[in-house]
Amino acid sequence: MDFSWTEEQRLWRQTVRDFAQKEIAPRVREIDTEERIPPEIIKGMAELGLLGPVCSEEYGGAGMDWTLATIAAEELGRADISLAIPVLYLVEAAWGFIFDRYGTPELKAQILPKVTAGEAFLGIATTEPEGGSDILGACRTKAERQGDEWVINGEKVYISGVRESLNMGGIHLLLARTNPDPAAGHRAFTFFALPLRGTPGITPTFFQDMGRMGISTGGFAMEDVRLPASHQVGDLNRGFYHAMEGFSAARVLIGATCVGAAEAVLEMGMEHIKQRRAFGRPLASYEGISFPLANHYANLESTRLLVYKAAWIMDQKYGPGTHTHQDIALAAALAKLRAPQIGFEIMNEVADWFGAMAYTKECPVEMGIRGIRSYSIGAEGTMNIMRLIIARELLGPEFLPYRQ
Ligand SMILES: Cc1cc2nc3c(=O)[nH]c(=O)nc-3n(C[C@H](O)[C@H](O)[C@H](O)COP(=O)(O)OP(=O)(O)OC[C@H]3O[C@@H](n4cnc5c(N)ncnc54)[C@H](O)[C@@H]3O)c2cc1C
Structure with missing residues (x-):
């Protein structure tokens, strides 16, 4: 090692x-x-x-x-x-x-x-109005083959980059049901490359987000959208598996961005508590401040290790190693469970250190709090879905309330 x-x-x-x-x-x-x-x-x-x-x-x-x-x-x-x-x-x-x-x-x-x-x-569109966690149950978007084309009907919501895609062009990887048989389970979905700009039958919607304001979140309804056969991405009815592979990759990178943002905020906070004085001493000299700092730093460092271990496992899978998808799903879920949560706790604590200034836009910490919350609320999988993956890997799928 x-x-x-x-x-x-x-x-x-x-x-x-x-x-x-x-x-x-x-x-x-x-x-x-x-x-x-x-x-x-x-x-x-x-x-x-x-x-x-x-x-x-x-x-x-x-x-x-x-x-x-x-x-x-x-x-x-x-x-x-x-x-x-x-x-x-x-x-x-x-x-x-x-x-x-x-x-x-x-x-x-x-x-x-x-x-x-x-x-x-280039974005991803799996979530639907009926729910994002239970893709299997909630995916109503259907793609039907007609000659050399796919005809798609349905709706996706809470999708990152809808405005960017409409302005710049590009594609969203779209998950759609291609096998109507309820017994098909996970083998019922296919991925498609859907250009939002210039495709007839697309009606976009937009949401006003809480944070990460520089990138849009929106949705789009699809009515008889026609895509050439070349827009199928991956094998027929294997889209769910391709999606899970992408989620694992995204979750590792999310872990890293949350660690980076939390560290930046912690450093801002440390600078502040060294300078700011109360009752005749720097804030940093009070154990009520420095002990939580030590705890947060320990959490941050252990989370960073989880994140880089997950990245290493990714390199083993896609490089010369022998790791399975399960190893990656577990490592990625651990990183995605810990980093947004630990990052949020750090930012919340640092906000306390800044006092009233933290509640104003003079202080950048509020942008961090609004941004990082997107990852514990749901983007690329909720906290409970991470727990569910971890529990599935520890206990076996037979202990899930339903087959995963
Ligand atoms: C900022 C942002 C950007 C996003 N960008 C995209 C994107 O680009 N593309 C895309 O496809 N989606 C995107 N999403 C959607 C995201 O994938 C979903 O929010 C997520 O999958 C959860 O789905 P949901 O919001 O429908 O919540 P639901 O699935 O309805 O879940 C609601 C709550 O129930 C909990 N829950 C659900 N099932 C269980 C269970 N079995 N056990 C315990 N608890 C459970 C969840 O953890 C959650 O707390 C984005 C979301 C956000 C917030």
Whole structure:
């Protein structure tokens, strides 16, 4: 076992940190207020290989491993504590990887170079009005084959990047039911690459979010949407499995961005408690302040280890190792359960240290609190769904209240 970073990993962290601290960190309040990511930041990310980092170089990706991609996620979280840019990064990283792995060469050549250049958006659309956790039970969107086309009807909600996709072009990976037989279980769904812009039959909707304001959340209804056969992503009726693979990848990167953002906020808090005096002494000298700091730091460090262990398992699976999907699902669920929760607790505590200022927009911590909550509430799976995966791996699927 070796906990040290390689020279390549150290240099990569420094490169992303230099970029993110210079180009992103000073503009986070602007991103939060104007509710958009400035195009020059997207261009800079593309130049560094931060859009579709794990995608093949053939399509403009950086061909990185998951550990390097996780380092970048942590650094982007440190710079943008509102977590809007990290969302752009990780959604495209994880789902771009799935599209690269399972999309048709024809469509990949059309879409991926634009995504990796920052000229198109690539997102994920599984959640429906009936629910996001129980995809199996809630997915009403249907795709029917008619000749060389798929005809799709249904609705997706709470989808990241709907506005970006409409403005820039690109695709959302859409999960739709392709086998009406209720006995088909998980083998009833297929993934499709759905361009929202310019596709007849799409009616978009938008939500006003609590946080991570730089990236939109919306939905779209689909009425007789027609897609060519080449837009099928992966095997027929294997979409559920492709989705689970993408969720695991996204959850590892989410863990890293939450660790990065929480660490940045903890550092802001430490600076403040060293400077701010009450009753004649710095706040930092009171154990009522420094002991919680020590606890939070211990939680943060242990969460970081979980995150990088998960990244390492990803590299074993997709590299030379022998890890199974189960190992990845468990490691990713542990990272996704701990990081948003620990990150939120840290930010909440630091807000207390700042006193009244924390309740104003003078203090950046409120952007972090609003942003990180998206991940415990639901984005890429709720806390209880992470617990459910962990329990399933520990106890076996026969102890779930239903077959998973
Ligand atoms: C900011 C944001 C961005 C998002 N972006 C996307 C996106 O890009 N694409 C996409 O497809 N979706 C996206 N989502 C949706 C997300 O995937 C869903 O919110 C999530 O899957 C939960 O679904 P739900 O909101 O319908 O809650 P529900 O599934 O209705 O769950 C409600 C509550 O019940 C709990 N619960 C459900 N089942 C169980 C159980 N068996 N045991 C115990 N508790 C249970 C859940 O943990 C949760 O607390 C996003 C969500 C947010 C908040």
